[in-house]
Amino acid sequence: MIATPLTGYLLVAALIFAIGLAGALTRRNAILVLIGIELMLNAANLNLIAFWRYGPHPEMLTGMMFAIFSIAVAAAEAAVGLGLVISIYRHVKTTDLDQMNEMKG
Amino acid sequence: MGVVFYLISALAVGGALATVLLKNLVHCALALTVSFLGIAFLFLRLDAEFVGFAQILVYVGAVAILVVFAILLTRAAELPKVGVFSKTWIVGLAIAAAVFAVLAWAVLRAGPWLPNETAAPQVTVNQIGQALMGRYVLPLEIVAALLTAALLGAVIVAMHEKVRTK
Numbered sequence: 697m698i699a700t701p702l703t704g705y706l707l708v709a710a711l712i713f714a715i716g717l718a719g720a721l722t723r724r725n726a727i728l729v730l731i732g733i734e735l736m737l738n739a740a741n742l743n744l745i746a747f748w749r750y751g752p753h754p755e756m757l758t759g760m761m762f763a764i765f766s767i768a769v770a771a772a773e774a775a776v777g778l779g780l781v782i783s784i785y786r787h788v789k790t791t792d793l794d795q796m797n798e799m800k801g
Numbered sequence: 802m803g804v805v806f807y808l809i810s811a812l813a814v815g816g817a818l819a820t821v822l823l824k825n826l827v828h829c830a831l832a833l834t835v836s837f838l839g840i841a842f843l844f845l846r847l848d849a850e851f852v853g854f855a856q857i858l859v860y861v862g863a864v865a866i867l868v869v870f871a872i873l874l875t876r877a878a879e880l881p882k883v884g885v886f887s888k889t890w891i892v893g894l895a896i897a898a899a900v901f902a903v904l905a906w907a908v909l910r911a912g913p914w915l916p917n918e919t920a921a922p923q924v925t926v927n928q929i930g931q932a933l934m935g936r937y938v939l940p941l942e943i944v945a946a947l948l949t950a951a952l953l954g955a956v957i958v959a960m961h962e963k964v965r966t967k
Binding site: 722727750752760764769770773781 | 836875947
């Protein structure tokens with residue numbers, strides 16, 4: 697069924713992306729939503745690396761560079777996101793997203 | 802496709818599933834670390850050694866610790882009485898399933914046209930450094946500025962609010 701190695705990697709990445717999306721959309725806790733976003737970013741990186749590996753010009757390093765920069769940006773995003781969650785927790789004393797239903801602090 | 806690929810994929814996907822499904826958030830963070838490790842192994846198997854080790858350093862090392870800190874600081878490890886899933890979880894699950902169905906359909910449809918097994922690219926860290934300092938030097942500098950800004954921003958956002966002096 698799986699014809700090429702690239703197909704296998706792309707399917708695994710799609711599965712991890714879908715799991716991350718499901719986590720981000722169904723969980724109540726804001727931290728779990730951030731974790732779901734991290735999983736989605738990782739799945740995207742896996743796609744980039746897989747296409748780099750099986751692409752026609754791997755010596756150009758384009759896909760790999762994209763993945764490296766993506767990892768750096770995702771790390772920054774995780775730090776700021778978790779900082780925001782902690783800050784919100786101080787204000788409303790909860791991380792339950794269903795209870796955060798007003799914009800006023 | 803070797804047995805190793807299936808084992809590593811099972812590690813990554815199983816870790817991701819456990820992350821999303823487990824109730825206790827500390828267990829979720831541990832499962833997340835396992836999933837990141839599986840993805841790092843997939844990178845290593847794709848002959849991207851540098852990215853694989855960067856993944857271990859950044860995700861397994863730093864992001865997982867950050868997540869654990871956030872969980873403990875917000876006391877999210879205590880189980881909520883109302884359940885861990887949102888009221889509208891069935892909609893989210895349907896959206897995720899639809900996204901996976903479309904992606905898998907596209908990948909399987911494109912399967913015969915995708916490139917087959919090629920020779921492993923010989924990429925040294927030297928070459929990566931040359932590329933980072935040559936062709937990609939502007940993005941590198943922007944990422945440096947971004948990381949500095951994110952570091953300061955995260956500290957300022959999460960800092961205790963000072964009592965206003967009158």
